[in-house]
Amino acid sequence: MPDITHDEWLRRAKTFEVSGAHHIDGADEDGGGGVFAAVSPRDGQVVTEIADGGAAEVDAAVAAARRAFDTGPWPRLAPAERGRVLVRIADLLEERREALALAVSLEMGKPITDAYDIELRAAINTFRWYGQLADKLTDESPHSAPDALALITREPSGVVGAVVPWNFPLTLASWKIAPALAAGCTVVLKPSENSPLSALLLGRLATEAGLPPGVLNVVNGNGPVAGRALGLHPDVDVLAFTGSTAVGRHFLRYAADSNLKRVWLELGGKSPNIILPDAPDLEKAAATAAWGIFFNQGEMCTAPSRLLVHSSIAERVVEAVVARARQLRVGDPLDPATEMGALVGEAHLSRVRDHIGTGLDEGARLRAGGRRILTGTGGTYLEPTVFDRVESGMRLAREEIFGPVLSVLAFDDLDEAVRLANATEYGLAAGLWTSDLSTAHRVSRALKAGTVWVNCYEEGDLTVPFGGMKQSGNGRDKSVHAIEKYTELKTTWIQL
Template sequence: MTATTHEEWLSRAKALELPGEHLIDGADEAGGGDTFSVVSPRDGRVLTEVADGGAAEVDAAVAAARRAFDTGPWPRMAPGDRGRLLVRIADLLEEHRSELALTVSLEMGKPITDAHDIELRAVINTFRWYGQLADKLTDESPHTTPDALALVTREPVGVVGAVVPWNFPLTLAGWKIAPALAAGCTVVLKPSENSPLSALLLARVALEAGLPPGVLNVVNGDGPTAGRALGLHPNVDVLAFTGSTAVGRHFLHYSADSNLKRVWLELGGKSPNIVLPDAPDLESAAATAAWGIFFNQGEMCTAPSRLLVHTSIADRVTEAVVERACSLRVGDPLHPATEMGALVREHHLARVLDHVHAGSEGGARLRTGGVRTRTESGGVYLEPTVFDQVPPGSRLAREEIFGPVLSVLTFDDVDEAIALANDTEYGLAAGLWTSDLSTAHRVSRALKAGTVWVNCYEEGDLTVPFGGMKQSGNGRDKSVHALEKYTELKTTWIQL
């Protein structure tokens, strides 16, 4: 039964049993004995100590995944049997939904309502969708000469290394694990050192569902140690990473320095959200702009952190956004009414505040926020922050902040809006608000972004791909296209 009150969630938090070891070859492993603390940004308290992995633990996990792929049953199962097991994982995730949501909320500060209703819904749907897809894929038989038969088949690529961040620890893990498993691959997951607990629980659920040992392994540890070891490992065939552009570059180097493994990257963003005067509903546009930047504490790669507004409506839209920011309920992540929880760690808050200070000193006007709050809690909280009059060349306008900080810029015509929107090294997502169908098509085509939302933001489902252009990465998560990352095309030519 799902908790419904603050008191009920607090009670469940006290009773929560948290994992602390690696999960390798179907068993808990303590590794070499080193540990690190998982600290809750909610109140600064240590949740538990977790085994700290390095090259030895990565070696063991990759060896287990290699055995499971080379000689185990998983790649040799009928696709329908693999699919049914993925659906079983989804069913068990639903049964453990409250426990998983609570763990996510405690380890990274997400409001419990969002963790339960949004994050868990996403990961459950992901495993169920790929489970239902597993036996519906087809190979090709191109028409060729009468005396030959040509076959084009997709085969699982092998051992997949997956490195995922802390902001959506289960959703982003699911986006990589589920299609990789559906394809018949085996996986070694390295979660963020900020959010390893929910990943370990996910892997335990998969084992409970009947996933064979070694098919999904989890190694805890930091990026420079465990992440690097996974990226350099010669027995990892594919590396899938979500995180910063700077770290993504490291994984490309790791590939070049090892076995030239394919590296799929979903990286940073500085997403523009363009509001034209003919937007169908300016109030809705402003409310969505505020929701988009403050949802998940602004810790989203797709966050619409640049609000581009036509000069004729800039004051009206900005005032509505500021009003919404001032009314937002910042509070304990375990309170069901909290709308914005805690930032993930102290050092991350310091980085966000550095951008706030640079914005104030660089000519932008601070309209609201920019101040740490709820200091008595011991947690890591920041007021929702809005700047306007932001210079296009400033740090506020160009650098990914990954926090609840909105930069408002203005433009005089559509072509200027397109130029401003594309004036970034990133190309992950964009928003556009207009009532004109021709403008919607023309501007959407002109925007250099992997996803463009028109008269909405952050909408979609698993049928559509997700990924970026430019320095926001390559490859796609979600949809049938995600399977392209975890399969190899083989041509077989049979002379008749």
């Protein structure tokens, strides 16, 4: 991140302005509904008012996307030309990186350093990568009968509804928008009501980059109204959602009750992080375990919230994690030195604290944290929290907390570790620390998770897919495989 002081970020925050209007058909629209306040979790203050969309605004956005797909130029452009527009979006994201990072930090409490270095880097790289991929996708012509020609072509699916959460508002929006646009689809984006600022800036920036009107629309609003309207809309061909498993079920029902649109889901997680006695670097494993659960305030579906440690090294590892938790600098997200910012809001903080209380009631041992702090700021801050002596039947070990709360479970042998790791309805990610190559391969295959990190955590790039198994969802974001969600295979058989 550039050398910008805390005072300078505070000055910029005081003068930060963004229109809360929807972005529909290439223009800002206030809509006919009311407004809601965008409240910053760093201090509880209102940043701006946001147009509150409902069925009428969703109808307008979908109609614009349908026109743009059915009669507009976007699906008919040469793929290389679509790619050039996506690269221009990436360039503008880079150009406005500081303002966008500020928006993310203000709206959801992410430390400004992480917003700039991680969130914006991911969004920029995503648009650039899919922009460069757009003209490198190929169709197929299998060897068929000698008197026939068979063609298998990928065609854009149509109008895509994308509903994204607040924890990585630009990253997760980009993971859906960029491949959909590269494929030739049009998009209606419904950001979380907790993080509309960065999504609105992205929509306007994309229009500025040369995206034709109606190709990317942004509609604000809450899930039960605007999200439901998008899920039920008969002119939406594909729905891509990242969020809770409970809400994912709603989108499947919406599809069943409307036009049987395809629904792609990236849902919750309760990811295990297994540390074996032969870990190549036990200090690094412990430090990574602490970083993984406290990064982004623990508000990550892939957070390694269950630390599974061999009983012979459990206390050593837990002591190292606890020491890191107590050293972690929690504070104002706009301070570049802050390592953990604010949770997204009062309601979410209350839910996380309820889980902490339940853990104590169930008999787990609190080793660090557990308290709300910095109450005088008006923000929603929580101490990094560590429980050990957690049993697999406890809610701490079963339910997604989505906060900076680590549950430590001890095991005595590898088979027990795998059983504990898989003893969850989720299957998004997992970690494994070992020096044995055979163990790495065997355990990775045994873990029911879409991603397994060995001797690391949260690593990867856009060349590899991301998504879950079991109740963590279906389909994949990132990589060439994401294109599959936004295209239809067509077979053409030509008799010669």
